[in-house]
Amino acid sequence: MLDEILTATFITGLLAAAVRMATPILLTALGEIYTELSGILNIGIEGTMLAGCLAGFIGTYYTGSIFCGILWGIITGGLMGLIMGILSITLQANQVACGIILNLLSLGMTSFIFRVVFGVTILPPNIKTLTPLPLPIINKIPFVGQILFQQNLMVYITFLLVLLSSFLIFKTGWGLKIRAVGEYPLAADTMGINVYNIRYICVIAGGMLAGMGGTFLAMDLGMFVDNMIAGRGFIALASVIFGRWKPHGVMAGALIFGLADAFQLRLQALGYNFPHEVLLMLPYVLTIIILTGILGKSHAPAALTQPYIKEK
Amino acid sequence: MLLEMKNITKHFSGIKANDGIDLCLRKGEIHSLLGENGAGKTTLMNILYGLYEPDQGEIYFKEKPVKIKSPKEAIKLGIGMVHQHFMLIPAFSVLENIVLGSCSFLSFLKLKEIRKKIQDMINIYGFEVELDVPVWQLSVGEQQRIEILKTLYYGAQLLILDEPTAVLTPKETEDFFLIIKSLVHKGHSIIFITHKLKEVMSISHRVTVLRGGKKIETIYTSKTNEFELARLMVGRGITLESKKPSSIGNTVIEVKNLYALDDRNLNILKDINLKIREGEIFGIAGVDGNGQKELAEVITGMRKATGGKIIINNLNVTNLNPGEISMKRVAHIPEDRKNTGAIMNFTIGENAILGHPDFFKDFFLNYTKVKEFSDSLIKNYAIKTAGSNSPAWSLSGGNLQKLIIGRELSEKPLFIVAVHPTRGLDLGAIEYIHKMLIKECEKGVAILLISTDLNEILMLSDTVGVIYKGQIIDQFPAKETSVERIGLLMAGVM
Numbered sequence: 194m195l196d197e198i199l200t201a202t203f204i205t206g207l208l209a210a211a212v213r214m215a216t217p218i219l220l221t222a223l224g225e226i227y228t229e230l231s232g233i234l235n236i237g238i239e240g241t242m243l244a245g246c247l248a249g250f251i252g253t254y255y256t257g258s259i260f261c262g263i264l265w266g267i268i269t270g271g272l273m274g275l276i277m278g279i280l281s282i283t284l285q286a287n288q289v290a291c292g293i294i295l296n297l298l299s300l301g302m303t304s305f306i307f308r309v310v311f312g313v314t315i316l317p318p319n320i321k322t323l324t325p326l327p328l329p330i331i332n333k334i335p336f337v338g339q340i341l342f343q344q345n346l347m348v349y350i351t352f353l354l355v356l357l358s359s360f361l362i363f364k365t366g367w368g369l370k371i372r373a374v375g376e377y378p379l380a381a382d383t384m385g386i387n388v389y390n391i392r393y394i395c396v397i398a399g400g401m402l403a404g405m406g407g408t409f410l411a412m413d414l415g416m417f418v419d420n421m422i423a424g425r426g427f428i429a430l431a432s433v434i435f436g437r438w439k440p441h442g443v444m445a446g447a448l449i450f451g452l453a454d455a456f457q458l459r460l461q462a463l464g465y466n467f468p469h470e471v472l473l474m475l476p477y478v479l480t481i482i483i484l485t486g487i488l489g490k491s492h493a494p495a496a497l498t499q500p501y502i503k504e505k
Numbered sequence: 506m507l508l509e510m511k512n513i514t515k516h517f518s519g520i521k522a523n524d525g526i527d528l529c530l531r532k533g534e535i536h537s538l539l540g541e542n543g544a545g546k547t548t549l550m551n552i553l554y555g556l557y558e559p560d561q562g563e564i565y566f567k568e569k570p571v572k573i574k575s576p577k578e579a580i581k582l583g584i585g586m587v588h589q590h591f592m593l594i595p596a597f598s599v600l601e602n603i604v605l606g607s608c609s610f611l612s613f614l615k616l617k618e619i620r621k622k623i624q625d626m627i628n629i630y631g632f633e634v635e636l637d638v639p640v641w642q643l644s645v646g647e648q649q650r651i652e653i654l655k656t657l658y659y660g661a662q663l664l665i666l667d668e669p670t671a672v673l674t675p676k677e678t679e680d681f682f683l684i685i686k687s688l689v690h691k692g693h694s695i696i697f698i699t700h701k702l703k704e705v706m707s708i709s710h711r712v713t714v715l716r717g718g719k720k721i722e723t724i725y726t727s728k729t730n731e732f733e734l735a736r737l738m739v740g741r742g743i744t745l746e747s748k749k750p751s752s753i754g755n756t757v758i759e760v761k762n763l764y765a766l767d768d769r770n771l772n773i774l775k776d777i778n779l780k781i782r783e784g785e786i787f788g789i790a791g792v793d794g795n796g797q798k799e800l801a802e803v804i805t806g807m808r809k810a811t812g813g814k815i816i817i818n819n820l821n822v823t824n825l826n827p828g829e830i831s832m833k834r835v836a837h838i839p840e841d842r843k844n845t846g847a848i849m850n851f852t853i854g855e856n857a858i859l860g861h862p863d864f865f866k867d868f869f870l871n872y873t874k875v876k877e878f879s880d881s882l883i884k885n886y887a888i889k890t891a892g893s894n895s896p897a898w899s900l901s902g903g904n905l906q907k908l909i910i911g912r913e914l915s916e917k918p919l920f921i922v923a924v925h926p927t928r929g930l931d932l933g934a935i936e937y938i939h940k941m942l943i944k945e946c947e948k949g950v951a952i953l954l955i956s957t958d959l960n961e962i963l964m965l966s967d968t969v970g971v972i973y974k975g976q977i978i979d980q981f982p983a984k985e986t987s988v989e990r991i992g993l994l995m996a997g998v999m
Contacts, residue, residue: 366608373594373605380592383556384606385577492596 197463201336207455208340213413215444215451216351217242217406221429222436222443223351223358224402228274230362230438231395232375232496233281236292238403239426240299241273245404246421247303250411251310253320262320263347263408270404273299274397282392285500296426304419322415323347347409354402358440371395375494378501388501403429431480437491449479506568507532507694508553508663513562515548522548523559524718530663535685535695537705537726539738540715541931542902546698547589549715550665553696554586555579566663580606585656586665591648595641602640603655626657630687646677653684657693664688667698671929674792675959675992682708700738700931702731714738739932746936747964748943750984754783757818757920757951758804764812765803773799775975777813781920781951781968786942788954788966788983790991796975797955798840801924804953805837806830817920831860836918838910840925840955846909847897854879854893857912882911887937903934910941921945924955939965959988973997 197203221238228235235241248269253262273295280291311318323345332342362368370391373381378388403426410425411417428450435449436442457469483491508530515523523545530536540546551557553564555573564571566582573579579586593602604612604619612619620636627634632650640648649669656664666685670678685695685708697709705712706726714721714737721737759780767773773796781787791797802808804815806827815823817833831837839845847856854872857879858864864875879893886907890900897905906926913921923942927935942965946952956962962969963983970980971994979994 364613365610366604366612367610369597369601369605369608369612373597376594376596377592380594381605383554383576383586383588383592385575385580386606495596 203459205336205339207459208452209343210455210459211448211452212340213344213348213451214454215447216348217409217413218425218429218432218450219355219444219447220351220406220409221403221426222432222447223354223440224270224399224406225429225433226358226362226399226436226438226440226443227371227395227402228399229433229497230375230494231371231392232378232494232499232501233277233392233396234288234292234498235274235277235281235295235396235399236289236430237273237277237295237299238292238399238429239422239424240296241270241400241403242407242410242422242426242429243299243303243420244273245270245407246411247307247407247417248404249408250320250417251306253412254318259321259323259412262412263405266404266408266411267401268404270407271397271401273404274400275393277400278393278396281500282389282396285502288498288500300420307417307419317416317418319415320411323409323412345413347405347412352444355440355444362440372494374501375496378496378499382501382503388503392501431477434491434493435480435483438494506530507534507566509565510549510553511563511565513549513552513559513564515552515557515559517548521718523552525562526715526718526720528713528720528723530694530696532694533689533692534711535689535697535709537709537712538696538698538715539700539702539705539712539734541700541738541933542929543717543931544715544738545718546715547667548718550586550667550696550698553579554584554665580659580661583660583662584665585659585661585663587649587652587656587667587669589667589669589671591652593640593648593651596639598637598639599634599643599651600636602651603636603658606655606659623654623658626654630654630657630684630691632684644677645672646674646680649673649681650684653688661693663694663696665696665698668700669697670699670701670704672793674957674995675988676996678704702734702738705734706731716740735932746939746943748786748946748967750967751784751947753785753967754949756780756782758953759816760804760813761816762813763800763803763810763815765799765808765810767796767799772811773975774803774810777975777977779970779977779980781953783949783951784946785967786946786952786954786965788956788962788969789972789977790956790959790962790969790995791972792995793957795972797972798924799975800972801837801840801922801953801955804830805835805839805922828860831916834916834919836913836916836921838906838913838921838923838926840928842902842905842909847905849898850896852894852896853883853888853890853900853908856897856908857882857893859912861912861916878915882908882915886911886941903930903937906930906934906938910938914941914945918945918950921950921952922955923952925957926954927956927958927961935961959991962991963988971995 221242225238245266249262249266252265253259280286281288325343326346328342332338370386374388374391382388410421432443432446435446453472453475457472460467461469506529510528513523513526526549538546552559555575555578632654709726711725713723760777763774763777765774789797799808803810806825809824822830822833843849854875858875864871876893888904888907927938954965966983969983970977971991
């Protein structure tokens with residue numbers, strides 16, 4: 194078994210797949226960073242991804258353009274974020290309950306809409322998929338080029354977003370305001386910052402990124418099936434904690450999850466009688482270890498899950 | 506006139522928090538706003554700062570009528586406020602906290618410039634502040650200076666200070682007064698909210714007294730005195746009585762070589778020794794955070810001792826759990842009445858029977874008995890409430906404290922641990938609680954009184970111990986000492 198795994202082709206293939214499989218998780222987790230830093234825990238990103246995934250699929254199917262499909266997915270994700278915002282910011286409902294409801298709603302609604310639009314077909318409908326876009330020159334670097342620079346456009350955009358988010362959150366005034374709102378909204382309010390606006394912007398932006406993450410799966414496989422996200426939204430939530438609310442940390446988390454996922458798929462493909470579920474469990478075990486604080490305490494936004502109520 | 510507020514009225518769900526209040530402030534003036542809790546001081550200032558909108562009334566700033574709809578507009582006018590609970594974000598650095606209100610997307614390009622501007626202000630006003638330290642690492646006094654610096658950075662000419670000395674030590678208060686005086690010299694004006702009469706007399710030019718949401722009077726401090734102010738504030742003559750020496754009996758509790766750790770697992774109590782006898786009040790003075798909280802917790806069983814012994818009535822009670830210790834007839838009036846002393850979402854009746862085992866009829870709660878008992882507490886301790894079915898959160902601080910004290914005293918204790926029993930309460934409630942403690946003491950109960958209010962310690966205690974860095978560095982009879990001496994000991998100077 195080992196001699197088959199320890200070959201250069203297997204390992205580069207595995208790592209390239211890990212990067213690709215990490216992408217939807219990473220996109221969604223980046224969105225969740227904004228949402229959580231502003232003080233809102235949106236558990237509904239699993240459902241948001243699923244809605245984005247279906248919208249992206251339908252968009253591409255009817256317009257024939259992957260770009261349009263992704264745009265549909267982003268808009269749908271933004272709408273899911275808006276619903277979460279209305280429930281948790283304006284109506285001050287319990288954020289955990291709202292998130293669960295969004296997930297359940299999306300699960301039923303996507304299956305329903307899919308059947309209404311496409312009916313029951315013998316051959317599942319499909320769309321064209323994202324094609325790899327090797328970057329000039331650097332894709333020729335041995336090993337690294339194959340893993341990192343022969344991906345599709347969405348992968349590149351996602352990893353650029355990691356850099357951009359790091360900069361935005363930790364270097365700019367906007368980032369400071371977002372973090373202030375999630376730490377101590379009353380203090381931010383007395384400094385003339387509009388807590389509600391910032392929270393709405395963050396939860397909608399988070400939804401848009403989750404929607405985009407969802408479309409990636411449809412674009413990658415060229416099809417849609419019921420409950421296609423299969424827990425990747427929850428993995429994104431875990432990687433936000435894993436990465437301690439920092440974009441590069443979250444990227445590391447998403448890559449570990451992607452690697453585990455890619456590895457178990459390949460083991461299955463090789464036909465070994467090895468319980469691949471064990472590998473799928475690994476990332477979660479890691480998250481539990483991190484939550485116990487053995488590897489040092491992390492600081493969650495102090496006002497996370499607390500609605501802000503302004504007296505008048 | 507820098508500021509004139511005319512006929513300000515504000516209702517909160519039917520209650521008049523402010524009722525036609527007038528206030529005017531001259532340039533370069535320190536103006537005290539004096540009143541008990543609930544007199545309407547903070548409401549009035551929140552209106553001025555744009556946090557609340559008044560139902561009625563006008564505000565003139567620099568002779569021009571203004572409508573202040575948000576803190577942002579107040580800041581733009583040149584009004585800054587330092588809230589009683591600091592509006593600082595603990596996880597942020599000092600610099601981040603200061604620039605928060607003015608930063609834009611591109612602020613990072615001008616960071617050097619902004620930093621220099623703040624550093625210049627620090628030099629002009631003579632504050633000692635480091636800009637890159639996270640706020641949670643700073644002392645309360647330092648945090649307060651940052652709050653003031655923050656208002657100045659946004660161009661405040663009028664500073665509203667809401668009970669600024671409530672959290673300061675005597676030494677920090679002195680430093681704070683120096684800062685205020687230097688601000689006034691530089692042309693700023695100050696509204697100083699307080700209920701401490703001594704501070705009103707020593708720092709302000711004029712004082713406006715509020716009571717029950719109404720303005721009672723505005724007077725020059727040079728033409729009044731503490732007694733008159735107290736009468737205006739409370740509406741009747743009030744004098745806090747000192748305890749007379751009582752007959753002292755056998756030792757009730759003895760603490761020997763006690764050691765304990767704090768929440769961060771550092772040694773906080775180091776070799777504490779004390780003895781309290783029947784009819785004695787032992788007052789522990791000290792700046793917050795020197796181990797008094799942990800001492801009370803160890804004695805009442807809420808924290809484990811890592812060394813030493815606690816003996817109550819010749820029984821070793823070290824490291825028993827709180828229930829077992831309370832069975833030894835130890836009453837506890839905890840520091841944090843809202844989180845430790847009561848359950849705010851329970852009714853008064855439910856709170857009254859917490860820790861009392863005898864309110865069951867077979868398996869069920871005997872609500873008739875609960876009501877009888879809680880009604881008797883309400884009557885005997887003059888608790889102002891709609892009834893025993895009202896939730897605890899509907900009580901004012903003073904009434905909640907009376908409920909807790911009533912519950913604890915109903916067990917006929919031999920020993921009472923009272924931690925900051927009157928912190929944040931108004932004069933009327935303080936007077937009542939002092940009387941209760943003195944009465945218990947005269948019955949022969951031993952009392953450990955922990956307080957940061959030196960006057961309280963001196964008025965009530967027979968013996969005073971000063972705690973500093975987890976040690977009782979000195980103890981002596983209360984009659985043989987002075988505020989000055991204890992103040993120096995508390996600061997670790999002597």
